[in-house]
Amino acid sequence: MAxxxxxxxxxxxxxxxxxxxxxxxxxxxxVGGMAEVKRNRFPKVDRLPxxxxxxxxxxxxxxxxxxxxxxxxxxxxxxxxxISVNAISYSGFTTFANDIEDILRSAQNYADVGRVxxxxxxxxxxxEKVESPFQILNIVPPFSDFDLSKTEKIQANxxxxxxxxxxxxxxxxxxxxxxxxxFDLDAFQQDFDLDSLPWDIKTxxxxxxxxxDIVWENFESLVSETERSRRE
Numbered sequence: 504m505a506x507x508x509x510x511x512x513x514x515x516x517x518x519x520x521x522x523x524x525x526x527x528x529x530x531x532x533x534v535g536g537m538a539e540v541k542r543n544r545f546p547k548v549d550r551l552p553x554x555x556x557x558x559x560x561x562x563x564x565x566x567x568x569x570x571x572x573x574x575x576x577x578x579x580x581x582x583x584x585x586i587s588v589n590a591i592s593y594s595g596f597t598t599f600a601n602d603i604e605d606i607l608r609s610a611q612n613y614a615d616v617g618r619v620x621x622x623x624x625x626x627x628x629x630x631e632k633v634e635s636p637f638q639i640l641n642i643v644p645p646f647s648d649f650d651l652s653k654t655e656k657i658q659a660n661x662x663x664x665x666x667x668x669x670x671x672x673x674x675x676x677x678x679x680x681x682x683x684x685x686f687d688l689d690a691f692q693q694d695f696d697l698d699s700l701p702w703d704i705k706t707x708x709x710x711x712x713x714x715x716d717i718v719w720e721n722f723e724s725l726v727s728e729t730e731r732s733r734r735e
Contacts, residue, residue: 507719509595512734514686516629518590520603520711523621523693524614526561526584533613534568534581540609545570545579553582564621579606584620586610596715600708607704617701621693624714626722630684630730636677639684639730654679665717668694673721688722690714 527533538548547570554567566580566587576592588603610616630639635651637644642659644651651657657677665671674687692710702710723731 507596508735510731510734513593514628514630514734515593515626516685517627518593518599519587519623519625519627520589520599521564521585521587521621521623521625522607522616522619522707523564523585524616524618525620527614530558530567530583533583533610536613537570537581537609538568540612541570541579541606545572545577547571547573551580558583577602581610586614586616596712600711603711604704604708607707611704615701617703617707619695619700619702619707621691622707622710622714623689623691624711624718625687625689626718628686628688628722630686631682633677633682633684636675636684639727640675640686641725641727642675651679665690668692669714669717671717671721673725686722686725688718690718 549569549571551567551569553562553565556562556565561583564582564585566582566585569578569580571578574592576590578589578591580587580589586606588599588606590599590602593599607616633639636642636657656679657675659673659675661673663671663673669690669692672687672689672691674685674689676685676687677683692714
């Protein structure tokens with residue numbers, strides 16, 4: 504893991520890790536087991552809309568239950584073929600990686616998490632009271648005579664292959680009247696060498712570690728120097 508100097512006032516709103524795997528045979532055992540082993544740290548359990556579907560219907564990536572800490576700083580979600588770990592109050596990647604590992608180690612007693620079909624690491628950043636996204640990010644207007652005052656919303660999406668089979672989606676969403684800029688960096692890999700599976704928990708966390716470095720490098724290069732100096 505590369506060393507990253509923490510920002511004094513980071514714009515990060517949420518960090519999300521996701522792993523998908525073969526659907527579990529009995530979701531009720533999976534979710535019940537996770538509720539039991541994690542009840543001390545994650546006492547609040549919410550049933551989500553996807554759980555209205557019968558177990559015979561598997562929607563890939565659909566989360567059915569949410570488990571939240573008392574202070575709401577961290578949560579994880581489960582579905583028939585997915586676990587996500589969401590840091591709402593982010594205190595650095597080392598802590599986040601430890602939380603990911605802890606939850607996956609509990610989950611491997613109920614699901615074949617090592618036979619990964621998709622991995623994702625997403626950082627959602629929110630800049631408030633923004634006059635122009637072109638002052639915050641190193642992006643350029645779509646055309647030379649662009650008039651922001653005559654625009655309702657700016658949206659941009661760019662997907663780039665960073666490494667073999669690893670992609671990074673860069674998303675910008677700026678409703679002009681709202682003046683809040685969302686800058687979403689979503690890294691994912693979903694084409695795995697079947698001969699390399701299953702992965703152990705350490706390999707999954709190592710993937711997240713290396714992917715985090717890539718996300719961070721892209722974040723630093725795309726945030727303007729002026730905005731960085733305000734927050735570092």
